[in-house]
Amino acid sequence: MRFLRAALFIAPLAASIQVDRTGRQTYDGYKVFRVVPDRATADLEAQLESLSAVELSCNHGHADTQHFDVAVPPENLEAFAAFNYQAEILSEDLGADIALEGELQPFPGLETSVPATNAKAAAAAALPSFSWFSAYHPYADHLTFLKSLQAAFPSNSELITAGTSFEGRTIQGIHLWGSGGKDSKPAIYYHGNVHAREWITSMVVEYITYQLINNYSNDTAIKTVLDNYDFYILPIVNPDGFLYTQTSTRLWRKNRQTRSGTSSVGTDVNRNWPYKWDGEGSSTSPGSDARNLNNNRRYRGQAPGDTPENTGIRTFGDKLGAGKGIKLYIDWHSYGQYILTPYGYSCSAKAPNQSKQDTLAKNTGAAIAKIHGTQFTTGQTCSTLYATAGGSNDYFTDVTVAELAWAIELRDTGRYGFVLPADQIIATGEESWAGQKYLWANF
Template identity: 55%
Template sequence: MKLSVILLAPLVLATAVPKQERKITYDGYKAFRISTEHDAAAVKEKLAGLSVVPFNFNTEEHLDIAIAPEDITAFEALNLTAEVMHEDLGADIAKHETFSAYEGVTAQAIPSLTWFNSYHAYADHMQFFNDLQGAFTQNSEIFTVGNSGQGRSIFGIHLWGSGGKGSKPAVYFHGTVHAREWITAKVVEYITYNLLVQYSNNTAVKTVLDSYDFYIIPFVNPDGFVYTQTTNRLWRKNRQTRTSSSCVGTDMNRNWPYKWEVTGGASTDPCDETYKGQAAGDTTEIKALVAFTQTLKNSKGIKLFIDWHSYGQYILTPWGYDCSLKPANHARQASLASGLATRIAQSYGTRFTTGQACAALYATTGDSTDYLTGAALAEFAWTIELRPTGSSGGGFVLPAAQILASAIEQWEGMKYLLAAM
């Protein structure tokens, strides 16, 4: 049974005329983490016929889903072992998608740290980066790698130190690949903010920025992100349409042209959340990102790539496509990942699981970290799944009160990693 088809397929039929779409509220939906007791197939069979929204793809131990109001009684009658994630998913979404107005710059001509107290509209994110770069014109610039399928700029910010622009190996970050993972943009914004603000008065930060050129793209999937703010908070994919299907969107983290053809780590069904596309790298966004990534490879090379996601609290090293294969520098990567997890935990006690992506989480094909490792030859290429672990933290709808703590613990972790690698 493919749970994603039950609810999500009907929601995308009207996407050819976006202005006519009604906002999906999820009012009255109740979300649960169900223990699968290592028999996910049996649990899914019991759920057959219920209107559900699936959250996770690693279902070996648990299945995170939201149940439509009309099916909650039937679900509870199944007597499955489950914890409540959201009593009312719609109410929690409404609570945490109330965007605060951007307060602009401080007297020091930099954005205020109050930015990290709440979520914001897409246009405000763009202004935040413009303002931040405007305060540090001597060692930063805004760049674009191309446009999204709907014509939005895939923009980033480039930071450099005393060696001058483009003189050092690249540290390369991606955020908001999956549209509903709002916390990822906030985390990369906080890291960017601190690299620039602390460069002049923190010796450790100055050393890092003098050693690497940073290329940070906060919205790999701008179309999907905007769609989560206007129409469907739980949308995952991009917004690409295809003449062969009424279903919309491709999972851009299954579309990179490396091991894309391997089976088992993505879906060939356009209606599925992990749809890989019709051909390797056939999305507008990935075409642009591949070209940009290759320019970094062919310049000074890529030291570190991190693809920021949520949720689950994982630090994942290659490979995603093969659970038995290890990169040549596996031991070094494992050691650094363990050190990173230790440093993250020092801030608030948040525990991250480390391991190879395929073995520690689930198999993926055509993903960014495999491409960066196998095709772009990055020394380290990781996926970090941010807060929460799941049932106690709100899943994709991370409370705004946790934005700053999530960002701080990642920044502390990055200071360790960037100095140690």
């Protein structure tokens, strides 16, 4: 009855959406809280929704770490306090945190710091400027960056596409290979930005791609992995949603798919995979308001695999699996600092090679920590974090049959969350690169 008593003292107000001069939603004055559940999850979620709180993240895994991270608009802060949740403040002003991301910067051009004195140096000099990783960038510039990467490695790379988004944008990526020639070796398949607001993921996937190209001629370990595996890398697989976060609503998660019979927009592409699609951890309701981020952000769609983005990246992945096979699949996410192995649909099911995956995940986390001390939690998705019906790594484990199929949640653990400052991009890339180098050398 605590909720009812609190409601008598102060009723939450309907949050009004504030926009800046460019039409983008602002979050000035929103406070971010970590709420520890002390009641039924459904009741807690309903109460938070009554506050127009934006759900940022949740952890339903271990009992001692269960929490919800939510952003509460300034007009409902008093009502939030009246509900008397067990909570800690993660951010005093979400709008100020978003400002720390910095303005979106244009493509900086090609690297000029390396003198082109020989063929190897000339190739390195043709890479995009490393200053790319000092800022976040408009969607169109990511496409320019990919083209420039390919031009710097012309004999061992090609641009690739994996279908088309709901709004008609091509899902673009890059394919890298070594001395065996293209399509001759098992695949390593990476996705970034399936969730639109997770900007750090595309930057890290691009960082790894940059380093693979830059180090192929001067690092025997990198030459070995590229000579033994073909890399297929798609930095932004939800281009419509990603662009929407840059032009309208920074914390948007889903794609931008509309459906008949509802005014709600968007489906969670990572609850749409056609395997164990209708289980715990996804929603059957698209919600009622296209701009209400808290409303069924895990909507799984009307049918398995019915988003065009899922169709594109799934069909591409299935083709790789049916060809030379997939050694490693990683779906890159933020935030929380987790390395998650299958399964998400069940907390008891185990992959056939679960012991090997557990060891590799733990040691990959240790390799990451050696760079900047960033600690990653490792384990199976459902028991470590929460149930995820219709998730990608389950599909790639049991349907496409990749040997390793992981989801990695990058920095941080909640202080900045999805709006990681630009000055952390390079450090996040460095530690992720170290983790991948360990993994490639030991799987």
